[in-house]
Amino acid sequence: MADKNFLPRLSWAILITLLYLFLLAPIIIVFIISFDTRQYLAFPPESLSFGSYVKVFHNAKFVSAFWRSLAIGAVVGFVAVSAGMLLSLSLVRYRFRGRGAVNFLILAPFLVPHIVLAVGIMLVIAPIGLLDSYPGIVLAHLGITIPYTVRTITMSLTAVDARVEEAARVHGASPLMVFWRITLPLVRPGLVAGGVIAFLISFDEATISLFIVSVKASTLPTEIYHYLEHSTDPQIAALSVILILISVVVVIGVERLIGLRKAL
């Protein structure tokens, strides 16, 4: 019995492994190159060291851009979740004229290429003097992250039985208390998932950021882009590995905490 199934099983395992290798190949190559000692990007590496990582941590531009990106991402995540919560509440709980139009408008950024959005957002932000400013980049990122938070929160909210909220009202909870004690805890998975997605999108976003920021509010992706314009050494690979690790840690953390699969 075992022998009969052995060959199909083995070939299946090999196929899966090859597929994953194909998908992960770029990351694996970046990971290996990040330890190369040469001053240009090439594969395979000649000798290995942590030199590039040390250089990244001593690169003042990278370090300050990293903290800026972190702060921008956190603010974007928080605001996108708050706005997403309010939008979802009105879309799920109320029937009003133009509801379909609002729904479409919120999801529209999904359909438009980022480069088109980037030009549009720049043309709006420039006249009000927000180019290369924190409010400017936060606003720009909100435009592309709110569709995601609305999606995750709407899904959580649809799963909440409206009767449960009614039960709370009947038994003495004011509308604000119902929101605070019943609705909010019940949609928490959607809030966390939306917040994490919004943070990661903001943290990784390059196309739109390149149009909005230059020096003062530059984010890590824009700094990487500018760095690549005149030098290509393994520092970029090392930085990429660090960014990948951050994303992985965040996703695993959330998965452990509340179960991302439940939230999505």
Added chain:
Amino acid sequence: MADHHVVIDQLVKTYPGAPKPSVDSVSFSLPRGEMLALLGPSGCGKTTILRMIAGLVDPTSGAIRIDGRDVSSIPVHKRNMGMIFQAYALFPHMTVAENISFGLEMRKVGRSEREERVLKALDLVKLTGLGGRKVSQLSGGQQQRAAIARSLVIEPELLLLDEPLSNLDAKLRDEMRDEIRDIQARTGVTAIFVTHDQDEALSMADRLAVMSAGRLEQIGTPREIFDRPQTQFVASFIGAGTFFKGKVVEPGLAMVEGLKPLRFTSHARLGSTVQLLIRPHRLVLATDAGQPNSFTGTVEHVVYRGQTLTLQVRCGDRLLQADLPTHAGVLPEKQSEVTLSVAAEDVTLVGEEAP
């Protein structure tokens, strides 16, 4: 009316765009401690009335008075109502004790008093010791009990129950029916419950309000509703029976098409057209085909139900349903000829049209 605890006065609800009102000028009242059943087919407006009393739906017009005070303008959370929802609607992210404690917290009751009252409520619904459980760890019947405790712990003005037994299986339903009745009697809370199940309504309620298409058809004790239905709808919705249309030819005697004249005791004007009802269990086997109010016909269908035997008897072009006690000697068989009779006082007048 003044001494009544709850008074519903000319309540109307018309949803925007609807051709006719969902609740059409309904009035009734309850003395303190009474259990009233709102009974009717789905869509008759009974749940809308319950939700208007709770404050979840705004009435189009009319008043809801509690102890003489109109509560229509009081927001939901300040009405001090208890409500049991069809699917219980317990708070899924809280424990049983937290669910029960919620209403007290909202009323800013102190922690120690809260804990004490939650324990008492758990005892009342026989969930002693289960306060720490999650809602999802409870069975259907236990969730029902938890929902009752959550509503009663706040000592509500009025307990509202929306189809409280419809989510339970048959065995649990009987158990909870007695349980709810018992808890209501012990706490003395005034209660209104909505149901489409006549057995539930007849066995649980002090009085029944039967509704149809937004209107109140009749309100009365289970016995009044069953034995003296005032409209054909009530008569046919509650219990089985055979209807006869006839013309009153002399006091207490109506000519019925295709059958012998029927005697009845209720008052009806001469010459009017009446609807008469005979309940299946009021028909008895008769020996003399000549006696008044007797029907001779052929048994078309026999169903043995243990205590009773249900017959469908063909009399001319009419089919009569009769429930005979099975201890009544020799029982008729299919295709045999039988004579059934009914006492004049058991012929119920359910409708009268002036000539």
